[in-house]
Amino acid sequence: MLFLSFQVTPWYHTLSTHRFTSFSISSINRRIPQYYRKKEYRNRYSSTVCLSLPVPELDSRPLELDMKLSPFPFVKYQGLGNDFVIVDNRHQENLLLTAEQVKYVCDRRFGIGADGVIFFLPPKDNGNDGKMRILNSDGSEPEMCGNGIRCLAKYMRDLSPEWQEKRIVRIETLAGVMVIEFVTDSGVKVDMGKPILEPAKVPTTLKPKTLKDSAVIAVPIQIENRTFHVTCVSMGNPHCVIFVDNLEEFENSLEYWGPRIERALWFPNRTNVEFVKVVDDEEIKVVVWERGAGRTLACGTGACASVVALKLIGGSGLEQKVVLPGGILACHWDTDGHVYMTGPAEQVFQGHFVAASTYRLNKNHSQKNSLDK
Numbered sequence: 001m002l003f004l005s006f007q008v009t010p011w012y013h014t015l016s017t018h019r020f021t022s023f024s025i026s027s028i029n030r031r032i033p034q035y036y037r038k039k040e041y042r043n044r045y046s047s048t049v050c051l052s053l054p055v056p057e058l059d060s061r062p063l064e065l066d067m068k069l070s071p072f073p074f075v076k077y078q079g080l081g082n083d084f085v086i087v088d089n090r091h092q093e094n095l096l097l098t099a100e101q102v103k104y105v106c107d108r109r110f111g112i113g114a115d116g117v118i119f120f121l122p123p124k125d126n127g128n129d130g131k132m133r134i135l136n137s138d139g140s141e142p143e144m145c146g147n148g149i150r151c152l153a154k155y156m157r158d159l160s161p162e163w164q165e166k167r168i169v170r171i172e173t174l175a176g177v178m179v180i181e182f183v184t185d186s187g188v189k190v191d192m193g194k195p196i197l198e199p200a201k202v203p204t205t206l207k208p209k210t211l212k213d214s215a216v217i218a219v220p221i222q223i224e225n226r227t228f229h230v231t232c233v234s235m236g237n238p239h240c241v242i243f244v245d246n247l248e249e250f251e252n253s254l255e256y257w258g259p260r261i262e263r264a265l266w267f268p269n270r271t272n273v274e275f276v277k278v279v280d281d282e283e284i285k286v287v288v289w290e291r292g293a294g295r296t297l298a299c300g301t302g303a304c305a306s307v308v309a310l311k312l313i314g315g316s317g318l319e320q321k322v323v324l325p326g327g328i329l330a331c332h333w334d335t336d337g338h339v340y341m342t343g344p345a346e347q348v349f350q351g352h353f354v355a356a357s358t359y360r361l362n363k364n365h366s367q368k369n370s371l372d373k
Contacts, residue, residue, distance in 0.1 A: 072087060074086065075347060075350040089133075090130075096119065097119075116293060118133075128170040128171065129171060144237050145237075146192065146299065150300065178191065193235075193236070197308075204232045204266050215233075238272060272299065272302055274286050274302045284323070
């Protein structure tokens, strides 16, 4: 797989040398898939925009796969650029889409385009407000998604006066019941629960450095000719946090190291990967390789896991500003043992997905991902 890198220059500005506020990056994002170093948000500045577009080789064109997919309504939301198609699934217990159909829907050329599909289901416990299940763009199902649950909570509030009147909602996930609080019109605070540090429950086969440790903290692993010191945390889903001095190096090589660490033998359920640079006592910068989705602009559980890992290696216990390529999350590991995450969630658009009969899909695409690059 070849990569073509270039910079987009609007007719009135050169992005690499000027700041701007009026140029809409989202308009580009709807046309072509790409990765951004920095992303513009409403009323904020951004500078350099780096785009990386995959250029498929002729001998790797995808196979045809016949697929029947009935029309369905949907709404698309994003949290710091981590985008999701949300489907109202409350009228039936089974998911409306199969894993293969989710791949289709998430494809940014043939489908709607998203990092995953969120299914809004009725709760099992009447004391809760709803249930979330999510399938990644590769069809796999994570236990939890921090940005996704904020988007679902905002969707629920936009959907019905029943939830507009509530300041707090409770949503069931495979990682347990999450308590979500609306702190502003677009700001959503999530009680992510207590982090899981016991290696077998993360899960990882790595062992703590010493008998005194109960967690995998800065344990060295070697992949090819590179040694990484990893800290393993579960926020309902597994994370491998790696602190680095040169974050730009790993941002540029994320498609190489990300899938290799994600699928390393030490992680039986695969793992999310975070490369983290400590800026000061109150700020860290994080680049994320998400299990099942690859490079994303933000990861809520990854941001929380990074703050927990920072505390484990002896860093600040204060609330951290977590700077991700898509924006900023506020994360705090509180004295009650719970991790709290606050960030935005916004509706992008809504529509009606029409029926599809044929989808050109390489069945091995998600597994190969970037390993052959």
